[in-house]
Amino acid sequence: MDPITPNTTDYLDIDYDEYAEYNDTELSKSAPCKQEYIYAFARRYSPVVFTLVFILAVVGNVLVLCVIRRYRNSQRGGACAFSLTDTFLLHLAISDLLLAFTLPLFAVQWAHQWVFGLALCKISGALFSLNRYSGILFLACISFDRYLAIVHAVSSGWKRNTCHAQIACALIWMCCLVLSGVEIAFRQVEAVYIADQQSALLCEVWYTENPTQWQVGVHLISVVLGFGLPLLIMLYCYIRIFKSLCNATRRQKRKSLRLIISLVSVFVICWAPYNCFQLVDSLLKLGSVSGDCHFGRVVDIGTLVTESVGLSHCALNPLLYGFVGVKFRRELARMCKGLLGQRGLLEMEGWKQRRLRKTTGSFSSAESENTSVSVMV
Template identity: 70%
Template sequence: MDEAVPTTEDYWADIDYDDENNTLSPETSGSMAAPCLQEDIYVFAEKYAPIVYSLVFVLAVVGNVLVLCVIRRYRSSHSSRGCAFSLTDTFLLHLAISDLLLAFTLPLFAVQWAHHWVFGVPLCKISGALFSVNRYSGILFLACISFDRYLAIVHAVTSGWKRNTCHAQVACAIIWVICLGLSGVDIFFKDVKELHLLDQTRGPYCQLWFTDSATQWHVGLQLVSVVLGFGFPLLIMLYCYIQIFRSLCNASRRQKRKSLSLIISLVSVFVFCWAPFNIFQLVDSLHWMGALTGSCTFNKVMDIGTLITESVGLSHCALNPLLYGFVGVKFRRELVKMCKGLLGRRGLLGMEEWRERRHRRFAGSSSSAESENTFYSAMM
């Protein structure tokens, strides 16, 4: 299950329910096994998802907007010196855009869980595609940053011709195209329908709807998500950071200790955020392929576990600015300069307002106000 909402089949253990015909499927109609009641799952999701998604949205927007502002300020302030946009800055820019677009889809799903889907079918498909595109691209951009650091540190002499902005832009374009292609599954299968649970009708909900004939798509999508959205980037990060650490063995003890702590934090946070969700994805795929037998308890654990672990994974888009931005010396320096500039400008504005009120109160002359404005313009 790759989305923020579970599929229809996940709410049934011993029977399959046909939403269009409102009948039991032929495979299980003879046994007439009792259905698994999933009302407690909905109650939990309606309380949990809106709060968590809203919190991740706020933190991700604030952090990634700061990253974009700092990168823009650094680029504009150094453009006159002829400094090219570095590869790391290029990947950080695309990573921040990806995380920001992913965060903008979260309020829609928060509203869905708090009420139901009220935004229509077109926005359902678009938001689902944006969700998939930016989830995949964000993780792949992290792998690109790791590989760039690997070339810069381990192969600093021989990789000079490889590390240029043109190659970085080509790599980013390839990642966006691949992720857009993967989002086609969401555009095709995502729809807005009501859920029929025994004597209750809930919804409408925007989610992936897989029929019995499309089970292969369901399993294939989840396996692609596990491989491309976790396994492949994790292997790249582990290989690159292990090689980087080996190359730093000759560095000073303090520098090596700082590098080791940074490497461990980067890999640990990535694994902590996305490993649990991908484990649930893999188990669910094995269940759909018949390798695991399900039950009511199994389905409830899978539904609640997938919801919780996916929200933990989504929190990575709010942690990326902290890990890949604020830990950098150059980034912190530019952020401090930007904050000082904003505070200084606000201080000048406040001083100007105080001076204008003072002169209006005591002097009341327009010439003094004009001289103050000229001085303010010069100061700015």
């Protein structure tokens, strides 16, 4: 029996385009994903956003610090006579300001490359992490202080002592300093290929041993301490505050409800997307979620965009916790009057008086103090 010989015509009839596409697909499964598109997007997006957030955060938080300093100098009794909310707002403004000062450095990095050396790379990375954690925890402290002042107004007098608040702030700074130690230990300046035949120096965290375990662990700590725990504290405190105001007047209740919803909503809107992408990235690294290079690019770009949204919270804090307060606007007007004189401020003074009559006409000053979150509560 003759052996079966292959049909040479059919054997050589190959679609080479399809074969090449098949080989590229198979190679892409084992080859590392290219990062050129991500770096190109970051170089167009990050410098603009970081610069804008830096300007807004510096202007807003410097005004808050100036008003708090002016108001503090006008009071008597020393540091422990300063109100609790003012104490937390002071540390919050300092934290947001320090965080904002690191943004121009990273804006320069993405616009060009890192040109500030290894020492400043580690310091700026540590400041970035330190103030991101501390800012969110100070927001939780403000929520807890409002909870004690409104829900437990009678029994919490000895707890709501400014010296106790200073101790709490010191503990928060120390805890966040420990958390930022990862940045000091692992931040490095490395050359990264950002395009064909092109590389740039970037200041990033590089884990030399067990990188997956380190990245996932840091992500989980960030999600728990930087979002989950503060959110639970804020939700619990503000729900209890709203329940305690159920017997208040209708106008007072509406104002308190709007303020509570705005505080929690802005916090969630700013930080929830970033933490969701952090979780997805952790699951992707652990292999719990499968995805190709396109999915990985979506996660990386989403993390970059949502991180900038979260950072914008440091520019929104002065609006939420400062400018909504009647007393803050009054002190700001007085400060401007002292700097610029009487000319041009008569109209502002008349508007301020009309605004005060509208806001204080329906409920007493004690009620206003307990339902507004401002620099001077």
